[in-house]
Each structure stands twice: as C-alpha cells, then as structure tokens.
Amino acid sequence: MRSYNFSAGPAALPEPVLEQAREELLDYRGTGMSVMEMSHRSSEFVDIAARAEADLRELAGISDEYHVLFLQGGATGQFAAIPLNLTSAGDPVDYLDTGSWSQKAIKEAGKYCDVKVVGSSKDESYGFIPDPAQWQTRPDAKYLHICSNETIGGLQFKSFPEKSVPLVADMSSDILSRPLAIDRFDLIYAGAQKNIGPAGLTVVIVKKGLCGNARPETPTFLDYATQADADSMSNTPPTYAWYLAGLVFAWLKEQGGLEGIAKLNERKAGKLYSAIAASNFYRAPVDKPYQSDMNVPFTLANAELDADFLQGAQARGLLNLKGHRSVGGMRASIYNAVPEAAVDVLVDYMAEFEQTHA
Numbered sequence: 001m002r003s004y005n006f007s008a009g010p011a012a013l014p015e016p017v018l019e020q021a022r023e024e025l026l027d028y029r030g031t032g033m034s035v036m037e038m039s040h041r042s043s044e045f046v047d048i049a050a051r052a053e054a055d056l057r058e059l060a061g062i063s064d065e066y067h068v069l070f071l072q073g074g075a076t077g078q079f080a081a082i083p084l085n086l087t088s089a090g091d092p093v094d095y096l097d098t099g100s101w102s103q104k105a106i107k108e109a110g111k112y113c114d115v116k117v118v119g120s121s122k123d124e125s126y127g128f129i130p131d132p133a134q135w136q137t138r139p140d141a142k143y144l145h146i147c148s149n150e151t152i153g154g155l156q157f158k159s160f161p162e163k164s165v166p167l168v169a170d171m172s173s174d175i176l177s178r179p180l181a182i183d184r185f186d187l188i189y190a191g192a193q194k195n196i197g198p199a200g201l202t203v204v205i206v207k208k209g210l211c212g213n214a215r216p217e218t219p220t221f222l223d224y225a226t227q228a229d230a231d232s233m234s235n236t237p238p239t240y241a242w243y244l245a246g247l248v249f250a251w252l253k254e255q256g257g258l259e260g261i262a263k264l265n266e267r268k269a270g271k272l273y274s275a276i277a278a279s280n281f282y283r284a285p286v287d288k289p290y291q292s293d294m295n296v297p298f299t300l301a302n303a304e305l306d307a308d309f310l311q312g313a314q315a316r317g318l319l320n321l322k323g324h325r326s327v328g329g330m331r332a333s334i335y336n337a338v339p340e341a342a343v344d345v346l347v348d349y350m351a352e353f354e355q356t357h358a
C-alpha cells in the first residue's frame with residue numbers, strides 16, 4: 001500500500017517508473033545485471049544516457065546551442081560551480097532574493113564574486129516577487145541569478161523577465177512542471193530529487209558559449225567544458241539516478257509532455273489553493289499571483305492544532321505535510337508524480353479537520 005507523499009524532496013516518483021525499475025532491477029534487458037552494476041562505459045549504459053538526454057531535449061525543447069549535463073553535487077554544488085565557470089575573481093554578479101534558496105545561492109557566490117542583491121521581498125516575509133522593473137541590475141554583471149520556484153516559501157515565477165545579461169535560474173523544484181521558454185535562459189540547473197528522479201543527480205542546461213572559461217581552481221568535475229567534452233562522464237556519473245531520470249522523461253512524454261503535465265499541475269494546485277482561499281481556518285502566506293503550483297504552504301488558524309492535523313493526516317496516508325522548520329505550518333509539495341487523487345484526499349481531510357476544530 002503506497003501512501004500519498006507530499007515530501008518536498010526527495011519526493012514522490014511516478015509509480016509506473018518504479019514498477020519498470022523493479023522489473024529491470026536484477027536483469028536489465030537480458031544483460032544479466034542491474035543498471036547499478038554496469039560500467040558507465042558499457043554500450044548499454046551509454047545508450048541509456050543518450051536516450052535520457054534526447055528525451056529531455058525533446059521534452060523541454062532544448063536546442064543544440066545548449067549543453068545538457070548530468071552531474072553530481074546537487075544544486076548546492078552549482079551555487080559554487082556557476083560563479084567558478086562564468087566569472088573571474090571579484091566580477092560583478094546580480095542575484096534576486098526571493099527566499100531561502102536564493103539566499104543560499106547568494107551566500108555561496110559571495111565567496112567568489114562581487115554579489116549585488118538587486119531586489120528582495122525579505123522584509124515582507126517573501127510574500128511576493130519584486131517587480132522586475134524595480135530590480136537594480138548592473139549592465140556589467142556577468143549574469144543575473146533567480147530561483148524560479150522557492151521550495152520552502154512556495155513562491156514561483158509565472159513569467160520571466162527579458163534581461164540584457166545572461167539569465168541563470170535555479171529550477172530545482174519546478175523544472176519540467178510546465179513548458180519551458182528555454183531561449184530566455186543561459187543556464188538552468190536543478191537537483192533531480194523533485195521532478196526528475198532520485199537524489200544524487202544534478203541537471204545543468206547551459207549555453208555552449210558560456211563554457212570553456214572556468215577558473216583554474218574549479219574542481220574538474222564541476223567544470224562545464226570538461227564535463228561536456230566527456231558527455232558528463234569525466235568522472236563516474238550517478239548512473240542509476242540517470243537511468244531513473246530517463247524513465248521519468250519517458251513517462252512524462254506519455255503524459256502529454258510539459259503541456260500535458262502543466263494542465264494537471266494547475267488543476268491540482270488550483271484545488272488546493274481554492275480550498276484554502278474558501279476557508280477562514282487555513283491561510284496561504286504567499287500573494288495569489290506568485291503562489292507556487294509545486295509547493296503549497298499553508299497555516300492553520302491556531303498553530304497549537306498543527307500536531308493534531310499532522311497526526312490525522314498520517315492516519316489517512318497523507319505524509320510529509322509538515323512545513324519547513326524555518327517557517328512552520330504545513331506544506332504540500334505536489335510535484336508531477338503526486339497524483340490528483342492525493343490532492344483530493346487532502347482537500348477532503350482539510351475540510352473535515354476544519355469542521356471539527358474551527
């Protein structure tokens with residue numbers, strides 16, 4: 001019996017993907033071994049890797065102008081890899097601050113560059129995204145960094161600004177949840193453990209023209225040009241996570257690609273936000289235009305009821321609804337693989353809890 005898993009990441013994976021992985025676990029297509037046990041240089045794995053990349057390119061409309069890298073080190077590794085690959089010591093770089101993950105990226109970049117925070121909604125508890133017209137960007141910045149979806153705060157860009165310097169986006173928690181206007185970006189990165197696959201894999205989509213100028217001290221495995229030249233196999237890649245990501249991409253294609261999954265995601269999020277908006281008991285902390293379709297934070301009228309709420313949820317198989325420790329309350333992460341039925345059961349439970357506790 002599988003639970004409804006609202007974890008923020010590592011998060012729910014599509015059930016058909018897990019079933020296929022189980023099917024192929026001991027003997028991958030007659031090879032007599034698991035993908036986990038294969039050399040990354042074997043023709044079978046090289047094939048798995050190439051198919052995953054081709055499917056990702058097709059899903060997201062990624063042209064030949066970009067490298068697609070399958071790396072290790074998490075999105076956190078990219079917080080450092082980006083300045084190391086794209087700048088020289090002390091170069092100006094611009095960052096927008098929309099929450100916890102922006103702040104982590106800013107702090108790391110500060111070790112390598114002259115970072116300017118060009119806008120922030122911190123003083124208003126990150127309830128909105130500052131208007132792009134007000135961002136104090138610098139024309140000589142080497143890039144502008146944004147976080148497209150703040151996983152903890154539940155704040156999401158619904159459209160992206162046109163800017164004159166390269167745009168870099170942390171899309172860890174909303175990549176592949178909706179169609180991607182790839183041309184707007186020069187670099188997109190994401191830890192896999194939400195919409196791509198299991199933890200341990202990091203996807204980087206980077207304009208080829210930005211590669212090849214890494215600082216000499218850049219760790220080799222984080223050097224984009226080195227990894228691109230080696231098809232992301234300059235060192236041993238996270239082979240099993242890469243294989244599972246490939247299964248997820250194939251599954252996504254079956255769901256109607258990014259347009260298909262976006263419709264489902266909008267419907268799921270719409271049900272949850274409508275239920276919150278219609279109640280006097282639950283409250284969403286983020287202003288409506290910026291509410292994330294992936295991570296839905298909400299608070300109860302009385303925080304002393306939180307433990308009861310979570311206990312009742314658990315009894316119904318609704319797991320991992322506790323909000324991040326830094327903000328409290330609840331958070332339902334409803335990534336691609338979380339079925340609509342999970343949201344339906346949650347909404348029913350919320351109504352029932354409100355009736356008995358309001």
Ligand SMILES: Cc1ncc(COP(=O)(O)O)c(C=O)c1O
Nearest residue numbers: 074075076101151170172173191
């Ligand atoms: C938006 C965002 N950025 C970065 C990270 C850090 O990712 P990792 O733990 O893979 O380094 C996370 C993790 O949840 C995230 O949600």
